[in-house]
Amino acid sequence: MVRSKELSEAFRKKIVDVYESGKGYKKISKELVISHSIVQKIIYKWRTFKTTANMARSGCPSxxxxxxxxxxxxxxxxxxxxxxxxxxxxxxxxxxx
Structure with a gap:
């Protein structure tokens, strides 16, 4: 399975802003033309860590x-x-x- 490119931080902040305005996952996904599961994951990360920035991944450096x-x-x-x-x-x- 091919991994897709990451969304920019500005786009993720836009998703959070739209969510804070009171729209649900499905409305946000239709408005911004992305999967509702991506919206859900971004909102979950924002609620948990209060950030939309990329976080460190696990694994040893090369x-x-x-x-x-x-x-x-x-x-x-x-x-x-x-x-x-x-x-x-x-x-x-x-x-x-």
Missing amino acids: KFTPRADRKMLKDVSENPKISSRDLQQAFATVYAT
């Missing part, structure tokens, strides 16, 4: 930089039969601190 990812993909595409140990040693020599 150990590799985008540059290191590209280098690793290049090495593997040039030599598909390279072992993981050899790839680690190549990275240790290139990215040694």
Whole structure:
């Protein structure tokens, strides 16, 4: 399933403003041409956290930089039969601190 792009914070604030004016989820969704479940989730987040901004997501940050990812993909595409140990040693020599 493809993830859609996030709504802008200004648009989410607009949804909250329309909700505060007294309209329900279905009327807001028809007026702004978005799903009523999205409206419901935005209002729930606003009620719970008093914000419409993006919040931190769970998960560890990546150990590799985008540059290191590209280098690793290049090495593997040039030599598909390279072992993981050899790839680690190549990275240790290139990215040694």
